[in-house]
Amino acid sequence: MLNDVTFGQYYPTQSYVHRLDPRVKILALIAFIVMIFVADNFYSTAFCLVLLLLAIAFARVPFGRVLRSVKAIIFIIILTSVIQLFFHGGERVLVDQRVTDWWTIRICLEGVLYTIFLVLRLFLLVMASSVLTLTTTPVELADGIESLLKPLKYIKFPVHELALIMSIALRFIPTLIDETNRIISAQKARGADFDTGGPIARIKSVIPVMIPLLISAFRRAEELGDAMDARCYSGSKNRTKYKKLTLGWRDAVFALFVALLIAGVVLLNIYCLQIYAPFNAYVRV
Amino acid sequence: MDQTAPQNIVDLQGVKFAYAGQQGYALNGVTLSVKRGEFLSVIGHNGSGKSTLARLVNGLLQADEGTITVMGLNVSDPANTAEVRRHVGIVFQNPDNQMVASIVEDDIAFGPENVGIPREEIGRRIDWAIKAVGMEKYRRSSPAHLSGGQKQRVAVAGVLAVKPEVLILDESTAMLDPRGRREVTEVVRKLNKEEGITVILITHFMEEALMADRTIVLNRGEIAMQGAPDEIFKRGEGLETYNLSLPRIGVICKNLRSFGMDIPDLLSPAPLAEKIVENYNSKGIYAGESSSFTPVKIDSAHEWDIDIKNLAYTYSAKSPFASRALKGINLHIDDGEFFGIIGHTGSGKSTLIQHLNALIKLPQAQKRLRAKKPKKGRPTPVLPSLTVGGFDLTNRKCDFKALRASVGMVFQYPEYQLFAETVFADVAFGLKNFNRKLTREEVEEAVKSSITEVGLDYEEIKDKSPFDLSGGQKRRVAIAGVIVTRPHILVLDEPAAGLDPKGKKEIMELLHKLHREWCKTVIIVSHDMDEVAENCTGCAVISEGEVFAADVPARLFDRADELYALGLDIPVTFKIASLLKRDGFTVHCGGTVEDFSQKAAEIFSGEPSNRDPSPQTFADIADVKGEEGGKEDGNA
Numbered sequence: 001m002l003n004d005v006t007f008g009q010y011y012p013t014q015s016y017v018h019r020l021d022p023r024v025k026i027l028a029l030i031a032f033i034v035m036i037f038v039a040d041n042f043y044s045t046a047f048c049l050v051l052l053l054l055a056i057a058f059a060r061v062p063f064g065r066v067l068r069s070v071k072a073i074i075f076i077i078i079l080t081s082v083i084q085l086f087f088h089g090g091e092r093v094l095v096d097q098r099v100t101d102w103w104t105i106r107i108c109l110e111g112v113l114y115t116i117f118l119v120l121r122l123f124l125l126v127m128a129s130s131v132l133t134l135t136t137t138p139v140e141l142a143d144g145i146e147s148l149l150k151p152l153k154y155i156k157f158p159v160h161e162l163a164l165i166m167s168i169a170l171r172f173i174p175t176l177i178d179e180t181n182r183i184i185s186a187q188k189a190r191g192a193d194f195d196t197g198g199p200i201a202r203i204k205s206v207i208p209v210m211i212p213l214l215i216s217a218f219r220r221a222e223e224l225g226d227a228m229d230a231r232c233y234s235g236s237k238n239r240t241k242y243k244k245l246t247l248g249w250r251d252a253v254f255a256l257f258v259a260l261l262i263a264g265v266v267l268l269n270i271y272c273l274q275i276y277a278p279f280n281a282y283v284r285v
Numbered sequence: 286m287d288q289t290a291p292q293n294i295v296d297l298q299g300v301k302f303a304y305a306g307q308q309g310y311a312l313n314g315v316t317l318s319v320k321r322g323e324f325l326s327v328i329g330h331n332g333s334g335k336s337t338l339a340r341l342v343n344g345l346l347q348a349d350e351g352t353i354t355v356m357g358l359n360v361s362d363p364a365n366t367a368e369v370r371r372h373v374g375i376v377f378q379n380p381d382n383q384m385v386a387s388i389v390e391d392d393i394a395f396g397p398e399n400v401g402i403p404r405e406e407i408g409r410r411i412d413w414a415i416k417a418v419g420m421e422k423y424r425r426s427s428p429a430h431l432s433g434g435q436k437q438r439v440a441v442a443g444v445l446a447v448k449p450e451v452l453i454l455d456e457s458t459a460m461l462d463p464r465g466r467r468e469v470t471e472v473v474r475k476l477n478k479e480e481g482i483t484v485i486l487i488t489h490f491m492e493e494a495l496m497a498d499r500t501i502v503l504n505r506g507e508i509a510m511q512g513a514p515d516e517i518f519k520r521g522e523g524l525e526t527y528n529l530s531l532p533r534i535g536v537i538c539k540n541l542r543s544f545g546m547d548i549p550d551l552l553s554p555a556p557l558a559e560k561i562v563e564n565y566n567s568k569g570i571y572a573g574e575s576s577s578f579t580p581v582k583i584d585s586a587h588e589w590d591i592d593i594k595n596l597a598y599t600y601s602a603k604s605p606f607a608s609r610a611l612k613g614i615n616l617h618i619d620d621g622e623f624f625g626i627i628g629h630t631g632s633g634k635s636t637l638i639q640h641l642n643a644l645i646k647l648p649q650a651q652k653r654l655r656a657k658k659p660k661k662g663r664p665t666p667v668l669p670s671l672t673v674g675g676f677d678l679t680n681r682k683c684d685f686k687a688l689r690a691s692v693g694m695v696f697q698y699p700e701y702q703l704f705a706e707t708v709f710a711d712v713a714f715g716l717k718n719f720n721r722k723l724t725r726e727e728v729e730e731a732v733k734s735s736i737t738e739v740g741l742d743y744e745e746i747k748d749k750s751p752f753d754l755s756g757g758q759k760r761r762v763a764i765a766g767v768i769v770t771r772p773h774i775l776v777l778d779e780p781a782a783g784l785d786p787k788g789k790k791e792i793m794e795l796l797h798k799l800h801r802e803w804c805k806t807v808i809i810v811s812h813d814m815d816e817v818a819e820n821c822t823g824c825a826v827i828s829e830g831e832v833f834a835a836d837v838p839a840r841l842f843d844r845a846d847e848l849y850a851l852g853l854d855i856p857v858t859f860k861i862a863s864l865l866k867r868d869g870f871t872v873h874c875g876g877t878v879e880d881f882s883q884k885a886a887e888i889f890s891g892e893p894s895n896r897d898p899s900p901q902t903f904a905d906i907a908d909v910k911g912e913e914g915g916k917e918d919g920n921a
Contacts (some may be wrong), residue, residue: 139387164385171387174429179701185644186702189694190766191686191718208714211704215752220382227383230343230375232399232447234367242394242407 009069009133016250017059017135022144024251025132028258032128035265036121041283043275044268045120051261052128061134069130070123077122084115114285142166147245160236168224176217183212294451294483295319295342295373300351302337311337313506314351319451319485324477326486326494326514329503330528331756331785335487338503339455342485343373356450371400374444376457380436381428389431389439390415390424396447407446414442417480418472432630434465438472445476451483452476458488459783462630462812463854470496489785491518491532495552502527519550528787533815533857533878540882554857558864561885565870589674589691589773589805591618591641596669597830598636598645610636612830613667618823620674623800624808625817625824625838629852633830634810635697638776640671640678641808642692647671649679674773690719693772697779699763703751711751712736712766719770735769736762739795757788761795768799774806775799781816793820818842818856818876826853838876861885 017025032048039045056066070077090110097105133141146163153159184194187208194205273280295318302312312334319325329335340346341353344366353360355369374396377383386392390411397407415421418438428436437457444452454473458466474496477484486497494500495514502510502517504527510517518524518535525531531539534552541548546564551557596614601607610633618624628634639645647669671678676688696702705711712732716723723731736743739761746754751762768775780796781789793816800807811817817824818838825835828851834841842848842859849855855863858881862874865885872884 139391167386167391171385171428174427175381182696183702185639186694186696186699187714188644189642189689189696190715191689191770192714193686193718208702208704212702216701220379223377223379223382224385226340226345227375227377228385228395229345230370230377231383231396231443232367232370233395234399238401240398240401240404240407242398242404242411243391244404 009130010137011061011065011134013060015058015060015135017055017131019250020254021245021247021251022136022140023147023245024247024254025136026141026144026148028254029128029132031258031262033125035261036124038269039265040269040285041272042117043272043283044265045117045124047264047268048124048261049120051257051264052124052131055131059131059135061131065134066127066130070126073122073126077119081115081119084118085111087111088114110285113282117285138170139167142170143243143245160239172220175220176213179216180209180213183209292320293318294321294356295485296354297342298352300341300348300353302341302346302349310506312341315506315508317501317508319483321450322477322481322483323499324474324484324486324497326488326497326500327503328489328491328494328500328529330489330787333503333527334506335503336455339375339453339485339487342451342453343375344369371447372449373451373453374447374449375453375455376437376440376444378456378459380433380440380460383440384428384436384443387427387429389420389426389428392428392439393443393446396443400447410446410448414445417445417476418442432465433461434468437461437465437469441469441472449482451485453485453487455487456489458490458493463814464629464852466490466493489529491530491786495532502529515550515552518552528785530786530790536878537858537861537882540879541886544882544886546886554860554864558861558868561861561865562868562870587620589620590672591616591774591806592670592672593617593640594670595667596637596640596671598640610830614827614830614832616825616832616835618806618808620805622806623797623820623822624806625821626808626810626827627812627814627817627824627853628827629812632827634827635778637827638694638778638808638810641673641774641776642689642694643678643683643685644694647679650681650683686719690770691773693767693770693775695764695767695775695777695780697782699767700756700759703759703763706750707748708736708751708754708762709747711762712769715766716769731769735765738768738799739765740791741765757784757791760784760792764795768804771803773804774808775804776808776810778810779812780809781813789816796820814842814854815856818858819878826851828853839874842876
């Protein structure tokens, strides 16, 4: 059963991270992603990981939920790591096995390290993004994006229109999901079969759902247009905005947290070879 | 354009309007003035031009001929459009399709934002508007979590926040259940009385029209009648020629008069009961209780009985959003009944009927049943059981396809699920799904008979696109698409929703015809108590996921106080009967208006009136039913 509230990933609970201003969270995520790629050694990457775990703890979101988000790109992770493992060149050869006349398996230490590093980066990237979507409702996210895009107005970018499109889309997703369920039930009651048959039969079986859904979406769009007209909508001209995002002490504290992240990564990048010499061979990639 | 008398806030002079590509005028020479602070109701059949009127006044449409002025502003002048819309707010029919934001307060802010109100003032307006509709508690909620009535109240607040002088409600209550309707009409009445907002209420619920100071009857784009609502309804005969109908209570008054009682036309139950008592006092004959009502016997082989035990169901179980829809339903529906299931939106009735043809399968019948071991110290969970005729729905190997062919299900607004290129293909869809081996001739035969059955002309309609049909025709085609398999049991969710009185009457007639001729059991889900009382042989009240009561309507509605306590209503006939009972007169009412009138006359005359005392057959009541009714507590 598709349910009206479960779209998106939002995990409803009260926490420090949930209450942050969405703009701060979006900017923090961008900063985090940049830092993951700035971090060029295991020390600084581990530091990113620690801070991310801290953020997850403060968000009071089950760790499993965060980890689950990686599932979506697991195939990409496996594929790239296999390619890196086998084709990353290097000097410290670990395996050198001749398989056939034209193919030799050659795995280098550099390749192994780089693969681990890459997987770690991808995990951090996806998990950090999912912390944002788990702790921020789609509506807050849209408000945050709108607010951050506001400067683009001066280069004639249609910020208001984009924001309205996002808002309406979010508003109608649950409605259309409900509608889809209803149509599926109705066609099932008329003997439609969505679960068996070959690929062509399955594609065909979607028609009795898609057509009524499209027609209904158009009808809704038309009615919504009328309703917006009747409510005096006339584009972004002379329009005021009621909702104002405001920054609070939480956001200030979080900004310090992000500053700590940036400082930590930069310092660890510079001094990574001076921390513990025996590791130096493995730290950088 | 400025010579309009100041008290006329809206003025129409000889307004004509035709939709592009359609023959004839949707509005044909309408002249109408609405005074400041007036409460005007507009009634009319589907397609009478009511909604066109609303759109013209607001400037969403432009009149072809004639002039419309709002507060002295000519609506057809594009320079005035923006200002006119600030003065005239419209609330439309579908609450879902007029909200732009996912949070209530953001949505209410949309209008004020559009007209450039400063931020602080918008805040004050939201405070005021949300209070005016009584939704303060839901300020930060998402519309997706609100009931229909609540959503519509938010829509009203969204319009109010622009501070209009005129509020138009364009069938804003048509898609709501009685409770939601009451919520919205109460709010509107209050706004009119307390805030002095001019209200134009467009509706086809006759009882709603009664709230107004003045009523206009539109027929084919022309004003057919106008005047105070009670005057309009007293001229009852006229209404029927305009595809409308008298409120049920009006019919009762008329009937009682024909039995020789001195009853004027009254519009609410309390004064009518008083009048009946007065009649007794003046004549002084009380002949004792009326003859009791004998429920219609259903003789059947019990071949297609439905038996439900301990049915429970939870949506999104094991998630933070879990909601228990059913909490243990026990219900038995006999083969041959015309059964009514009553309950509020959200009471679980839709979930219940979806179990009947295994759209929702019982846990035992699902593919992956995780055998739950009962935890120590906890009672073993009771598994539900459900049989429909010979089908045991707890059995995983039950032939669900055959079951669905035998239990036809018509969902709410079934016209929205039409999809095929032609009516023929759409009706044949179900048939071909259930039986792929049919020859072309057999399919054609079945489709033809089912289209004819729903009262449409097969030859004329079969090659048309279902999307080119009128609303009523679409619904009939959708029903044809379900009955084409000749199901033994037909389940319909709100079959008459959104139709005008005539359309409702026709749909109920159609169902009775099917029931008489071949469809063994008909089950309708309804929140219209009068509809259930008049049509059903048995009914069940579902409340909060449980069966509150299941009985014949005559006995069920006798428990008026308990039903009120659930927030449900009772049919108008039972309302009057219970008022009479308080005064010591017992009328055993069977539910229909006819039956009630006869019984009420009987207790004073002492002899059963010479007509058949229990007109339970549909033919007898066909001419008095059709409109929604019996919820005008405000008048009582």
